[in-house]
Each structure stands twice: as C-alpha cells, then as structure tokens.
Amino acid sequence: MIYLCIMAGAEKTNGGSCCASESASASAGCRCPQNEVSGYINTKAGLIAKTSAQLYRNDYWGEIKSRLSAFRNNYAVVAGLYAVGEPSEDSDVFVSANYKLSFDKLRSALAGISAWILVLDTKGVNVWCAAGKGTFSTEELIKKISETNIDLVVRHKKLIVPQLGAVGISAYKVLKATGFRVLFGPVYAADIVAYVNNGYKATAQMRTIRFNITDRLVLTPMEMLPILKWYPVYAAAVLIFFGVHGTGIVFRDAFYGGAPFLFFGLVSVFAGAFMTPVLLPFIPFRAFSLKGWMVGLMAVFLAIQSFSALPVSLKVFVYLFFPAVSSFAALQFTGSTTFTGMSGVKKELKYAVFAYVIIGVASLISLIIYKSGVL
Amino acid sequence: MKYLAGVSTLQLDSGRCTGCGMCAEVCPHGVFAIADAMASITDKDKCMECGACENNCAFGAIRVASGVGCASAIINGMITGGEPTCGCGPNDSACC
Structure with a gap:
C-alpha cells in the first residue's frame, strides 16, 4: 500500500500515515489510489500510475455521497502524474484537481484517448473552488511540473488546463517559469474530445458555463x-x-x-x-x-x-x-x-x-x- | 441568468490592451469581444468577478475585484471587519 502511494505522486492527501494499512486508508482524509490505479507505465521519469477511463460502482457511489453529505470534504485522490490508456512522449497532458469527482470526470471523458493527467494538490477541492481559494494555482502547477519531471515524460511543452482553472492559473507566468505553454481547454470535461479534434480550439459554447436545472x-x-x-x-x-x-x-x-x-x-x-x-x-x-x-x-x-x-x-x-x-x-x-x-x-x-x-x-x-x- | 445590474468592478484599460484575446478565451460568461486588435466589454452585468481575465492578462489591462462570492463568507467579513473569508485557510480541506 505504501508503495502505491509513493508511485502515484509521493504525497499524502491529508496527513497521517496514509495507506500504511487498509484501516488507515479507510479513515477520513486518507484515500489511497487503489481504486483509481490499475497498473504502472515505465517512462524516463520512472514508473507512472495508470488509471482507466472506466468508472466503477465505487466511483458512482462516491459521487452520490459527495453530493449528499460532508463526505465531499475528504474525497481526494493522491496528487501527481497519471497515465490514461497507453500514452507516449507526444500525448497530451491534462491538468486537474485532486478532488476525486473532478479527477473522475476528467478520466472518464478521456475514454478512447491516451493521455497524461497531472493532478495538482488542491486539498481535495474542485478546480473552480480551488482556483478561487488559491490552491489550484500558478505556484502549485509550477511545483508539480518540476516534482513529476514531466519534461522527461513528454517531448512537447503543452499543458491543457480546464478553463475554469484560469481563475488560479496565469498562463503567461507558467510559460515564463517553466517553458510550458498553458492551453485553456473547455469548461466541461465532456467537451474535451471535441476540443482536441477541433485542433485545440474551444468554441464559444465550450467556453461558456451553464447552470441548468440539473x-x-x-x-x-x-x-x-x-x-x-x-x-x-x-x-x-x-x-x-x-x-x-x-x-x-x-x-x-x-x-x-x-x-x-x-x-x-x-x-x-x-x-x-x-x-x-x-x-x-x-x-x-x-x-x-x-x-x-x-x-x-x-x-x-x-x-x-x-x-x-x-x-x-x-x-x-x-x-x-x-x-x-x-x-x-x-x-x-x-x-x-x-x-x-x-x-x-x-x-x-x-x-x-x-x-x-x-x-x-x-x-x-x-x-x-x-x-x-x-x- | 444575470445577477444584480451595475455592480461589477470589471475595468478594461484599452491603452494597455494588445488585443491578444486571452480574456475572451478564459471568460466563462463571454463578457469580452475582440475586434480590430482590441478587447471590449460586451455586457458588464454578465461578469461574475471570477478574476480569470485579470489573472491571465499579461499586459495588466484588466482590473476586477475578485473574491469569494458567497453570502456566509461576506457575513464573516462583516463580523470580523476584514476581507470576506470562508473561515478557512488554503490548508483546510473543505470547500466552504
């Protein structure tokens, strides 16, 4: 269990001896990535945890619980770099928050695509809230770029950040500090495939946030x-x-x-x-x-x-x-x-x-x- | 859906604007339009003061007082006499 945590980002989500045992992983604030991690992929930067685009019953149950209770306050994944599918040095890198609901929305939207997911440590808070609170931030992205050695994992210099993350991430500052170009993707993860197929251009509709009855x-x-x-x-x-x-x-x-x-x-x-x-x-x-x-x-x-x-x-x-x-x-x-x-x-x-x-x-x-x- | 009219603090300094289009790209409410290498504000009342535009304007052409937009945070600020706050720092886990 300790091994899993180290590989998936070498970070504990919320203190305590994370993942030291099954019982510790079940306690509040410590969520091991075993549900999300399905294996490892070898890269120049070492082993990277693999996750699937497929969500399971546990993931859906987690979503329901986080909508109904304070359960959402501790619903986190381990920050770090993940692989979806069989990504190569040329695959896209999508940036997300370590709120498990955000992470699940992103990986399930990547079905059929091979890509990297760079998860920032937002203390288990979603992208927009975390950007407003200052945890989904320029500084945190710069830190994760260097911690994960992502420049060894991919050959390109391009990161796709969800558009609502722009509240916290300043593209020109990230470029200056790391040489990585931040592209702001669509507001909704569901539009990612369309965005990529559209030559990394979001339509006005993909750029606009909705607030319908659901x-x-x-x-x-x-x-x-x-x-x-x-x-x-x-x-x-x-x-x-x-x-x-x-x-x-x-x-x-x-x-x-x-x-x-x-x-x-x-x-x-x-x-x-x-x-x-x-x-x-x-x-x-x-x-x-x-x-x-x-x-x-x-x-x-x-x-x-x-x-x-x-x-x-x-x-x-x-x-x-x-x-x-x-x-x-x-x-x-x-x-x-x-x-x-x-x-x-x-x-x-x-x-x-x-x-x-x-x-x-x-x-x-x-x-x-x-x-x-x-x- | 629109919130109260005439309250947004969004300001665009056209003297500094280069028309790069970044503000229009990051705005989740389509507040900006780009024409003739210049940004303009189409409907200020649509602005929710999230601050994405200011944060991504490399030329310092945009100013907006962004902050926590929830009532409880602002009531907190009124009581303590400080800035609106959720009562939790960046190291707390809860989105409150």
Whole structure:
C-alpha cells in the first residue's frame, strides 16, 4: 500500500500515515489510489500510475455521497502524474484537481484517448473552488511540473488546463517559469474530445458555463443539510416556548402548540434551499434574498391554511419569520451559482442583513404579545 | 441568468490592451469581444468577478475585484471587519 502511494505522486492527501494499512486508508482524509490505479507505465521519469477511463460502482457511489453529505470534504485522490490508456512522449497532458469527482470526470471523458493527467494538490477541492481559494494555482502547477519531471515524460511543452482553472492559473507566468505553454481547454470535461479534434480550439459554447436545472438540483441537498443541522435546536426552542408556562411545563401544549411550527420550519427551509435554487430563473427579482423571501411567503401561505385556528399574534409571527428564513437560505445559494459575483452579494447583503434584524425584532415582539395573552 | 445590474468592478484599460484575446478565451460568461486588435466589454452585468481575465492578462489591462462570492463568507467579513473569508485557510480541506 505504501508503495502505491509513493508511485502515484509521493504525497499524502491529508496527513497521517496514509495507506500504511487498509484501516488507515479507510479513515477520513486518507484515500489511497487503489481504486483509481490499475497498473504502472515505465517512462524516463520512472514508473507512472495508470488509471482507466472506466468508472466503477465505487466511483458512482462516491459521487452520490459527495453530493449528499460532508463526505465531499475528504474525497481526494493522491496528487501527481497519471497515465490514461497507453500514452507516449507526444500525448497530451491534462491538468486537474485532486478532488476525486473532478479527477473522475476528467478520466472518464478521456475514454478512447491516451493521455497524461497531472493532478495538482488542491486539498481535495474542485478546480473552480480551488482556483478561487488559491490552491489550484500558478505556484502549485509550477511545483508539480518540476516534482513529476514531466519534461522527461513528454517531448512537447503543452499543458491543457480546464478553463475554469484560469481563475488560479496565469498562463503567461507558467510559460515564463517553466517553458510550458498553458492551453485553456473547455469548461466541461465532456467537451474535451471535441476540443482536441477541433485542433485545440474551444468554441464559444465550450467556453461558456451553464447552470441548468440539473446543475442546480444536484446542489440542493448540500444547501438544505447545513441549515437542517440546526433543526434540533430550533425544535427544542419551539417545544420549550409552547410547553413552558408560568405554572409549569405542559407537554401536551408543547406538542400541540409546537407541531405547526415544526412544520413551518421545514417548509421554509425547503422553500429557500430547494424550491428557490431549482426554480431560480423563473422567480422574479435578481436578488436572491428577494427570490427566497417570495417563495417562502407563498409556501408559508399554503402551509398555514391547515392551521387556521392560530391566534393573530402567531399568524403575524409566521408571516414575518418564516419567509425571512427562506430568504436567508436562498441567499446562501449565491455561493454555489455560476453567475453571482462578490460585489453583487455585498450590495444585496447590506439591505438583507438590515431587514433580517428588523424582522427578527418584530418577530420577537409578536411572540411576546402571544405569551402575554393579549392577541 | 444575470445577477444584480451595475455592480461589477470589471475595468478594461484599452491603452494597455494588445488585443491578444486571452480574456475572451478564459471568460466563462463571454463578457469580452475582440475586434480590430482590441478587447471590449460586451455586457458588464454578465461578469461574475471570477478574476480569470485579470489573472491571465499579461499586459495588466484588466482590473476586477475578485473574491469569494458567497453570502456566509461576506457575513464573516462583516463580523470580523476584514476581507470576506470562508473561515478557512488554503490548508483546510473543505470547500466552504
């Protein structure tokens, strides 16, 4: 096992005695390349790990898990140089991140092609995020070019970097430092074969990032789950609020009074973190906080119909508080889209945070009024 | 899909531009057009301030304030009074 790790890039992904044993490889943060490595190929720079363009059940299962949970935070491959097919000294070199999902997308797109994959150490983060965070960077590429002795492996001086990596990689600086010419390939790995066949020219369509309904849908579980982590705290607060009276704790009240609010909580998160992202282009307004607020308001309106007996003060609370929760949840989605920029989010937040504070105070007042028994 | 209008900080200095076309190549939203050995901005509101163009302009003709575009990072920045940050350094594994 140690041998495998050394050959595939001589690097541990996340500390610890990586790959020293099966049990260590199963622990978080250490992922041995045995699933990806299918053999070795002899080059002037030594043995290079071979990987296949074929994905297996484990790879697909890994993708599903990384879409549904924090599993994605430790889904890494060992950085270094890999071979796909039977590459020669003239084969293309494709640069990728060591997030296993990025690596899998690239190698499966290379089916039928013999090529080299140069995996940068991005701490298990995808190309675009890593480029923004500074790990998929000019410095890291220069470092990996020298560490892997890639100038011995190939005769040409050409590296193909995914276009979104341009945020972190400066082609002219890499050329100056290493003599390697960086070509920015298409945004999507699926277009690579077409790009190569087109004489290393990407069409305008290959250069443009999309954000269709499927792209948005796969992101929604990880929009909802981080917020729902707080749900037990919220539920406890609701039960305490309705159960605790001046005369003592009444469990029946806690449940019957609290149940609609437990439901509204789920509805508002669903509206903001699921419905808003999925229906994004069809919801009026450009500001995400307004989009989320509107969807939340409609969802709350529908949800409250089953609880028409609520006192006025609680109705006011429901219409104030829950659409704001949806709004806040929707605002988080700005971090996941392919088209929102920092200046826009800053501008939106200036108004939104102010509104949340006002709404928070007003909600609190409505609860106090309810508890005092006036309305 | 477009986000808020009139907020992008993207700036092109045509005095320094050589029309090499690199900005148009790296932009994921087709913001730049090249004509007569000169780049121009076609629709600034499409810009998401990712910074790929500035990073790859060898002539220093492009300026854009790029940074983490997620709300939680910016709220973090508001609270700490510093730059927007995910609360994690380059050595952390999570993309947060």
